[in-house]
Each structure stands twice: as structure tokens, then as C-alpha cells.
Amino acid sequence: AQSVTQLDSQVPVFEEAPVELRCNYSSSVSVYLFWYVQYPNQGLQLLLKYLSGSTLVKGINGFEAEFNKSQTSFHLRKPSVHISDTAEYFCAVSPLVGSNTGKLIFGQGTTLQVKP
Amino acid sequence: GAVVSQHPSWVICKSGTSVKIECRSLDFQATTMFWYRQFPKQSLMLMATSNEGSKATYEQGVEKDKFLINHASLTLSTLTVTSAHPEDSSFYICSARDLAGETYEQYFGPGTRLTVT
Numbered sequence: 001a002q003s004v005t006q007l008d009s010q011v012p013v014f015e016e017a018p019v020e021l022r023c024n025y026s027s028s029v030s031v032y033l034f035w036y037v038q039y040p041n042q043g044l045q046l047l048l049k050y051l052s053g054s055t056l057v058k059g060i061n062g063f064e065a066e067f068n069k070s071q072t073s074f075h076l077r078k079p080s081v082h083i084s085d086t087a088e089y090f091c092a093v094s095p096l097v098g099s100n101t102g103k104l105i106f107g108q109g110t111t112l113q114v115k116p
Numbered sequence: 117g118a119v120v121s122q123h124p125s126w127v128i129c130k131s132g133t134s135v136k137i138e139c140r141s142l143d144f145q146a147t148t149m150f151w152y153r154q155f156p157k158q159s160l161m162l163m164a165t166s167n168e169g170s171k172a173t174y175e176q177g178v179e180k181d182k183f184l185i186n187h188a189s190l191t192l193s194t195l196t197v198t199s200a201h202p203e204d205s206s207f208y209i210c211s212a213r214d215l216a217g218e219t220y221e222q223y224f225g226p227g228t229r230l231t232v233t
Binding site: 032034036041042043044045049051090094102103104105106107108109111 | 157209211221226
């Protein structure tokens, strides 16, 4: 079985400051890793993904994340946040079992609150 | 880009009635669609995996007789909440996997907010 833990339920930060949203996962099989963003009353939008290769992946809106296999972590970072980044962020894994079914297991979510 | 729509965006129904939610892939074909449930300020919980032309696969603890899923075409899946009760009130989100795309790619709909009174 797989599980995803997002270590912070809320992260308040001032505009233009850097931010890190933490994500750890547990899995007995290899996984793909994802970060999604959800704006109020909307569906999820993919920020970035790690499938293989370079452990540092870059996504949309200036976000990046680093896969650390030994620590089973996939933390999301942005060097300078904007008010518009205020949203809910979800870390997710997709287990690679046989033919990947695409099933996603989500973390609990982190609310990023960017203050002026 | 790939677009997934849901209808209705919100619905209020009385306890004991049934409500149907539609999930459509607008510009691509989806052999697989997923249905999630999200409680306020909480994560998405996968309810079931819907495959075109076959029975849905339900996650443990999800009542298949209560949450009926039909995936009749490559662009449409429906979730019917039968005999709804107030505890079924939630935000229901679907996602679709592009037949022509990578297996890990999922595109999410905007969600349907169900309130049962």
C-alpha cells in the first residue's frame, strides 16, 4: 500500500518570500510523483511530475520539486511567491504495479496563504 | 489542452432521492476515468476507477450499490448517488486519462458540490 504525508496543513508566507511545501511518501513499489494545485471551487491542475531521470523537476508558475529517494520525499519549492499562488497544494503518488493504472493517492493537502 | 467537464457544478437534493453527476472529456477520448470525493479542507479520496465498456473498480469501503458508475462511451462517465443522505454531501471530482496519452496523465474536472438536505 502507499501513503502520502504532507507535513504542513497551512503555510503562511509573505509575498516575494521563498516557500517550501513538504511531502513524504511510503510505498513498497516504485512510484511516479506529482504536485497538483487547487484553487477554490475548482478542479486540480498539474504543477509538475517526477517520472524518472533528473531528481530536480521544474513545473509551471515557477515551481520546482526535488525527489529524494533515500528520504522518500518530494518537496515543492518556489523562490518568490505571489498573491496569486494562494491555493491548496496536493502531493500525490501513482504506484507502478504491472501496467500503471494511473491510480493516484493524495496527501492531505497544504494551504499556502500568501500575504501582502 | 485537455478539458474535462462536470455537470452539474452544484446540486441540492432531498434525502432519499438519487442524483446523477456527469463527467465528460471534451477534446480527447478516455478509456479510464476516476471518481474522487473531497470533504471540506481535506484531501481527495479515490472512490472508483471507471473503464469504458466494463464494470467499475471500487476502492475498499465504497458502497458500489450506493455509488453507481457507468462509463458508456469514451467521453462520458456518470456517477449516480442513490438514496442520498446528508452524509453523502461532499465535493465530487472526476478525472480522465487520455487514451492517446501517457498512462500517468490525468485531467481533472472542476468538481460537483452535492448537498443533501
